[in-house]
Amino acid sequence: MEHTSNADLRAQADTVLARLVGDATGTARLREDQWRAIEALVADRRRALVVQRTGWGKSAVYFVATSLLRARGGGPTVIVSPLLALMRNQVDAAARAGIHARTINSSNTEEWEAVQAEIEAGEVDVLLVSPERLNNPDFRDQVLPKLSAATGLLVVDEAHCISDWGHDFRPDYRRLRTMLGDLPPGVPVLATTATANARVTADVAEQLGTGGASDALVLRGPLDRESLSLGVLRLPDAAHRMAWLADHLDDLPGSGIVYTLTVAAAEEVTAFLRQRGHAVASYTGRTENADRQQAEEDLLANRVKALVATSALGMGFDKPDLGFVVHLGSPSSPIAYYQQVGRAGRGVEHAEVLLLPGREDEAIWEYFTSLAFPSEDLVRRTLDVLARADRPLSLPALEPLVELRRSRLETMLKVLDVDGAVNRVKGGWTATGHPWSYDADRYDWVARQRKAEQQAMREYASTTDCRMEFLQRQLDDEGAKPCGRCDNCAGPRYTVDTSTVALDAARVDLGRAGVEVEPRRMWPTGLPAIGIDLKGRIPVGEQASSGRALGRLSDIGWGNRLRPLFAPQASDAPVPDDVARAVVEVLADWAKGPGGWASGAAGDQPRPVGVVTVASRTRPTLIHSLGARIAEIGRLPLLGSVEYAGDASRVPRSNSAQRLKALDGSLTVPSALASALAQGRGPVLLVDDFTETGWTLAVAARLLRRAGADGVLPLVLAVQG
Known part of the structure; x- marks a missing residue:
C-alpha cells in the first residue's frame, strides 16, 4: 500500500500532468509506469531508464518530475536532446505546465549569455542542450561544472545514442559519462528511449551507474503501437x-x-x-x-x-x-x-x-557502411600527428596530414576524446599521451551487427x-x-x-538528365604543411568552368542506371548506348541554356573546339568510348588525354588535401595534346567518368589552361552526392 506522503506526491503529479496536457477538468492520470519512474526520481532520487514505445509519454515523466523537484527547492533539470525539432516542441510543452524552459544549441548562439545569466539567477526550470555542447571546450570547462553542481535532474533523451550497439550511436553522447560521474550525490537521472533492444538497454543501464549508483530502475514496456x-x-x-x-x-x-x-x-x-x-x-x-x-x-x-x-x-x-x-x-x-x-x-x-x-x-x-570507424593504422597515424605537434591542431589544420575526410575525422576524434587519447581544447585537438588500444573486436561486432540489421530489413x-x-x-x-x-x-x-x-x-x-557540377575555386587549407605550395583562391585563368554530369549516384532516376557501371565488380566496357544518348541530351541542353554556346551571343561561352579525356586504369574503355562518341556526334576532334604518371591514378578516397597530395605532379599533359591546345582558340570539353570531390577535374583543368586551353568545360557521367 502506498505511503501517505507518496499518495500526496502522486496527487500533485497528476495535477501537473493535467496542466501539461491542457486538461481543464483535472481528470488526467499518469500511467502506472509513468508514476513509478516519477516516484523513483522525486521520492527516491534514483537513476532510471525508461524504454517505452513512441507516444507513451516519456516527456510527461521528466516535466512532471521537474515541477515536483523544483517545488521542493531542486535545481534546474538539464535535458540532453539530440535534435532541434525536439527542443522547440519541448519548450512549448513545458510552458503549458508553467515550466520555464530554455535551450543552448548551435542555432541560438546569440542567446547563450542571457540563458546562462537566467540559470544563475534561478529563473530557468529546464535547460535543453545538444550533445555537441557537452564536448565544446568553453561549455565543458566553464559552464558544465557549474551546471553539474546545480542540476536538480539530468535527463538523457534518446538514450540509445549513448551505446555504440544502438542504431544511432553519437560519440558526443559519451561525454555524458563525465557529467554523470560529476553529479552530486542524490541527483536523480532519467534516461529515455523507444528504440533499445536488450543489449542496448543493458549497456545504457550500466552507463547510468557511472559515479557509484548501481541500482538503476529499468522500466521496459510493450512496444506494440495499436494505432x-x-x-x-x-x-x-x-x-x-x-x-x-x-x-x-x-x-x-x-x-x-x-x-x-x-x-x-x-x-x-x-x-x-x-x-x-x-x-x-x-x-x-x-x-x-x-x-x-x-x-x-x-x-x-x-x-x-x-x-x-x-x-x-x-x-x-x-x-x-x-x-x-x-x-x-x-x-x-x-x-x-x-x-x-x-x-x-x-x-x-x-x-x-x-x-x-x-x-x-x-x-x-x-555507402553509409563505408563511413564506419577507421582502421587502426589511420587512427595511430592521427595520434602520431597530434603527438608531434607543438600546438593544438584544428580540424582544417589536421585534415591535410591524415587520410580522412573531415566528418569521419571529427567523429573519430570525439570517440578518442571519450577514450582519453585526445583532448579538445581551445584552438583544436591535442594528444594526451595516455595509452589507448584499438578495440577491433568491438568494431568488428558492430559491423556484423549492421549486416544482421540489413538482413532483418530484407526479411521484414x-x-x-x-x-x-x-x-x-x-x-x-x-x-x-x-x-x-x-x-x-x-x-x-x-x-x-x-x-x-x-x-x-x-x-x-526521372529520365531528365543533367546535374550542374560546380568547379573548385579555392585550394583547401593546409597544403603548405604537406609540401604543396598552393593556397587561397585558384586563379580565374586556371579554373574550370561550371560543368555537367548525367546524374547523381544517390538519386533515384539516373542514379539507378549509373550505379551498376561503377560497382566494384563491374567490367570495363564501352559506354552503353542509352547512356551516351542521354549525355548528348545533356550537352544539347547545356549549349542552349544560359551562358551556353548555341546562341553565339556576346558574353556566352564559346563553342568547344575539342574533347579531352582523363586517363583511367580502372575504366579506360568506358572513358575513351564516351569521349569518342561525344567527339563524333559533336563533330569535334578528340585531342587526347590528360595522363597519369607511374601509379598515381590510384588516388585515395580521402579528404581534399590528401587527394591533392596524391595528384600533385602526377597528372601530365602529353606533348601532342599540349601542341593541339596551343593551336586551338576556344575551350575544351574535359570528359571523365565520375567526380566525388572535384579535385581531379580541378587539377586537370589547371594543367590544360596552363597548356593553352582558353577554357575547360568538365563533363562526367556521375557525381557522388
Whole structure:
C-alpha cells in the first residue's frame, strides 16, 4: 500500500500532468509506469531508464518530475536532446505546465549569455542542450561544472545514442559519462528511449551507474503501437513508386512524412509531387534552419500534406495527429525503422505506415557502411600527428596530414576524446599521451551487427508473418504477438496500381538528365604543411568552368542506371548506348541554356573546339568510348588525354588535401595534346567518368589552361552526392 506522503506526491503529479496536457477538468492520470519512474526520481532520487514505445509519454515523466523537484527547492533539470525539432516542441510543452524552459544549441548562439545569466539567477526550470555542447571546450570547462553542481535532474533523451550497439550511436553522447560521474550525490537521472533492444538497454543501464549508483530502475514496456497499420508495397522501379505516391498521397489519412534515404531523393520527390499538385516541403540535412522550422510549423498546422524528409527529421518531432509515414526506400535497420514510423499515430486511433523498398537501397546502405570507424593504422597515424605537434591542431589544420575526410575525422576524434587519447581544447585537438588500444573486436561486432540489421530489413519486407510482431522481436519485446492490423494479418489496404498519367510524368521526371557540377575555386587549407605550395583562391585563368554530369549516384532516376557501371565488380566496357544518348541530351541542353554556346551571343561561352579525356586504369574503355562518341556526334576532334604518371591514378578516397597530395605532379599533359591546345582558340570539353570531390577535374583543368586551353568545360557521367 502506498505511503501517505507518496499518495500526496502522486496527487500533485497528476495535477501537473493535467496542466501539461491542457486538461481543464483535472481528470488526467499518469500511467502506472509513468508514476513509478516519477516516484523513483522525486521520492527516491534514483537513476532510471525508461524504454517505452513512441507516444507513451516519456516527456510527461521528466516535466512532471521537474515541477515536483523544483517545488521542493531542486535545481534546474538539464535535458540532453539530440535534435532541434525536439527542443522547440519541448519548450512549448513545458510552458503549458508553467515550466520555464530554455535551450543552448548551435542555432541560438546569440542567446547563450542571457540563458546562462537566467540559470544563475534561478529563473530557468529546464535547460535543453545538444550533445555537441557537452564536448565544446568553453561549455565543458566553464559552464558544465557549474551546471553539474546545480542540476536538480539530468535527463538523457534518446538514450540509445549513448551505446555504440544502438542504431544511432553519437560519440558526443559519451561525454555524458563525465557529467554523470560529476553529479552530486542524490541527483536523480532519467534516461529515455523507444528504440533499445536488450543489449542496448543493458549497456545504457550500466552507463547510468557511472559515479557509484548501481541500482538503476529499468522500466521496459510493450512496444506494440495499436494505432499503426503496417504494410509493404513492392513496385517495379522508382518511377512506379513516385507515381504511386502522386496518385495515392491524398488517400492517406491526415498529414504525414515521406522518408527517403538521401538528400537528392528527397529533393527529387518533393519537386515531382509539387509538380503533380501536392502541397509538400523538403526537410533534409541541407535545409536551412529557418526553412526547417517553417516546414515543421507547416506540418504541425496541416498546411502541407507531407514533409519529404531524410532521417534529419527523426527523434523528437512530435505531432500527435500525424496520420501516415511512407518510406520510399528501406532504412538499413529495423530498429531505426521502428523509431521513424513511431512518429505516426500518437494521438489518433489509426495511422498508415507503408514501406516502398527500392533496388537502390542496398547500394545506399553500402555507402553509409563505408563511413564506419577507421582502421587502426589511420587512427595511430592521427595520434602520431597530434603527438608531434607543438600546438593544438584544428580540424582544417589536421585534415591535410591524415587520410580522412573531415566528418569521419571529427567523429573519430570525439570517440578518442571519450577514450582519453585526445583532448579538445581551445584552438583544436591535442594528444594526451595516455595509452589507448584499438578495440577491433568491438568494431568488428558492430559491423556484423549492421549486416544482421540489413538482413532483418530484407526479411521484414518479404515476411508473410505479422510485421509489427517482427519489429517487436527485433527490439527483444517479450510481449510480441500478431497485431491483427498489418497487411499480412488483415490483408492489404492499398493496391500497387498507378495511373498512366502519373507514371508517364514520373518517367519523364526521372529520365531528365543533367546535374550542374560546380568547379573548385579555392585550394583547401593546409597544403603548405604537406609540401604543396598552393593556397587561397585558384586563379580565374586556371579554373574550370561550371560543368555537367548525367546524374547523381544517390538519386533515384539516373542514379539507378549509373550505379551498376561503377560497382566494384563491374567490367570495363564501352559506354552503353542509352547512356551516351542521354549525355548528348545533356550537352544539347547545356549549349542552349544560359551562358551556353548555341546562341553565339556576346558574353556566352564559346563553342568547344575539342574533347579531352582523363586517363583511367580502372575504366579506360568506358572513358575513351564516351569521349569518342561525344567527339563524333559533336563533330569535334578528340585531342587526347590528360595522363597519369607511374601509379598515381590510384588516388585515395580521402579528404581534399590528401587527394591533392596524391595528384600533385602526377597528372601530365602529353606533348601532342599540349601542341593541339596551343593551336586551338576556344575551350575544351574535359570528359571523365565520375567526380566525388572535384579535385581531379580541378587539377586537370589547371594543367590544360596552363597548356593553352582558353577554357575547360568538365563533363562526367556521375557525381557522388
